[in-house]
Amino acid sequence: MPSVEILSRIQFAFTIAFHYIYPPLSIGLGLCLVIMEGLYLKTGLALYKDITRYWIKIFALIFGIGVATGIIMEFEFGTNWATYSHYVGDIFGSALAAEGIFAFAMESAFLGVLLFGWNRVNKGVHFFSTCMVALGSIFSALWIVIANSWQQTPTGFRIEGHDLQARAVVTDFWAMILNPSSVDRFSHVIIGAFLAGSFLVMSVAAWYVLKKRFVIHAQTMFKVGLSVAVIAALLQLFTGHRSAHYVSKYQPTKLAAMEGHYDSSAVAPMYLVGWVDNKQEKTSGIKIPGGLSFLTHGSFSAPVEGLNATPPADRPQAVNFVFQMYHLMISIGMILIALTLLALVLLWRKKLFNQRWLMMIFTWAVLLPQIANQVGWYTAEVGRQPWVVYKLLRTSDALSHKVTADEVVFSLVLFTLVYMLLFALFIYLLTRKIQHGPDISDDADTEYEGYYKDNLTYHPTKL
Template identity: 30%
Template sequence: MDLATGIEHVDWSRLQFAVTAMFHFIFVPLTLGLGFIVAIMETIYVKTGDEYWKMVTKFWMKLFAINFVVGVSTGLIMEFQFGTNWSNYSWLVGDIFGAPLAIEGIVAFFLEATFFAVMFFGWDKISKGAHLFSTWMVAIGANLSALWILVANGWMTYPVGAHFNPETARNEMLSFAEILFSPVAITKFLHTVASGYVVAALFVVGISAWYLLKGRETQFAKRSIAVAAAFGLITSIFLAMSGDESGYEIAQKQPMKMAAMEGLYDGQTQAGVVALGMLTPGKRPGDDREPFLFDIYIPYALSFMGYRDINAFVPGINDLVYGNPEQGIPAASELIERGNLAQESLAAFHDARDRGDEIAMSQHRSVIEEHAPYIGYGYLSEPTDIVPPVALTFYSFRVMVGLGVFFIVLFAATFYFLRKNTLENKTWFLRLCVLSIPLGFIAAQAGWLVAEVGRQPWAIQDLLPVQAAATSIGAGAVQITFWLFVLLFIIFFIAGFKIMLRQIVIGPQGGK
């Protein structure tokens, strides 16, 4: 593929996939968390025999169902793009990437889809215990779906358990267990599902607070808040802990992403985390401009987070682009040379195979195996191509972390006021809870931006840049499908939002 002429359609393909993924991720977090909240509420109903808890459960289950259906529709659209816009990617790594996605579809999605029908339509048709079991299976199935998808995404970030086969010029799986239990995949899964639990808890608390503000469904609202606030407080604390572990894995496996997250251009020992700051517009690697117009940072925190040592050296963008021999960091230009050598040797290997020259094949195979971990660099033109969009990564990270801290405080205060039986009188706080509903979605989207934008230019870290992963199709065709998808998503969103809003306005007693 001619990269110079392919940039336009690549950018349209990237934009289309980004819009699809971000729209889909509006519904995914709510599905992950609301499923468990509903299961907890139904467990209370079964244990106590209190019919009021059944009504509470059925109301939130109805909102879960609406969100679930829209989320499934958008997810199907996203997966189709691997075969349309990203066929090069699918061909090169389909043996690896396809396995967890196949398991997700065959096992996890089948599990949640099967029990979803029983959960939603099985009231009074099966025993309480059987219905409760189906509700828990839906919640677990949704989270298992997330597991397999995030295992695939984690492999893109840290491609382990595979090797490059010169014969087929494809990446092939060596160890499924290594892919499944990759520390990056595990931390990504735990952090992502925890964010979904927090989003769902905010959703339930916020809607319940709205009922209290309106003087409606007071008992229903208090019971819902009691479950959601406790669930949200526990999971928001866990979210912070898993975020710290994610930071450690990023520093170890994706140092460029870490540098972009912190706006760190020159590596430092005893490096601090920027708590608040404004980047210098137009700052570029290698120039002499200060990285920040102003910054407030926490001393030693970055070194400790990334390396569990307050005195550790944290490489910056300039170190990774231009190299730092003292720290054993090669320059990007050197990695590009090694990537070019791997690709040249691959072409020579196939030429030798066509001639039947086994000696030359063996020689070229040795060179390929030595430089295969850097083969993706051969697609890059300049050392600075390895730098992701710094500003978007930096600010998205701070939005995510700042809101995460706010959520812990919000849930703790909600639980405190509820226990003191003063929540109904805190009008200002109830309004804050309502306004916090969209903040959960914003934080989740910001986290996804950090994960995906911070990985650029890589579709697969070090092995395949985005521009080489895209299908060679005309930009016009991608533009047409992009706008069709945008229109479809707007229709989905408006329809889902209106149906859900209508159910909220009707209230739990309307669906009794």
């Protein structure tokens, strides 16, 4: 049987990976809701009101599942990672308390108005509530990313105690939250969330277009999602480069694993695709000679610190895994840019919604940002190993000493069953809401010349 450390890492990876499906969707969808309802306030058209109310229902479903799946991780800190919790308690306590007070409380309070405030408060108050929910979800992500970023680049603390009694104590709160990686990582995470939410909107809209249901609503939804996705996809190039730059400066061993680079005296290529043989310390594949050297030092001939500069015990062992996850994330990012720019050009030429093949691609493309977000997290966390707090606390030393392998396996099996049920419920409810579609306002017909309503389906007589 695998060790307690491996099993506990698998368990935490599974629970956080499942949870991480939902927060990016709610963050990205929150921004789309602000745009939709803002258009309703500006134009007064029932069209925008209908699609806003429709997506609020889906937002509530995603938010609820996200909250339920996130609670489990907090218990795991105490059950499986007691030494870690003691070590970072002062740091994480500050960040998570701020998340609860300044983000989650605000988000939850205004969520009630968002869901039940239609026809009970005026339009301006409801729109303000929508903005606060969207902003609260972003703030929530901010504090979680700050806490995680401190593990990557710890600052603003001192160590009290020794050995198992050692713990990090905050000495400078602002230095702690503005640690060297927090801003770059937060921007990268948030842009990824905007892509996840916007591609969900475009996926559902594309499906309606293919089925010729709610055509006007679907086209409007798609345009809103596309406006967010185009900007976010292009911005992700910049935030991704910034994130890689901080890694090269503060975690060069992780960067070397991301590119499978071993020899510190050699020029570092940038691989497009490849395979890493960690035993032979050799990487093969299609590469740009000197590409990593140029991105890191601005010169194609400059050497880059490799994995051999770090003792084997202090470097990640799953180098090929880190390499593949990192390059998969980049590949998906390029695909998202290509898809959104192509859709934008076709929209400008008024040919977008006639391209059934492209609508079919967008229906399934909702999976791409989710995969990119997941593998990006794998890259960051596995690439940091064997440290849970970089250069301070090893993962092997962060475990609870009373937990057995059998107990971890038993709880992992139970979590898997519960999460499978939750996911099945989520897919079932989401599918029902999509199949039902938006509820059409009674006065909606008067807004569209040449369109008529029949069984909640809009049939265009001219396009």
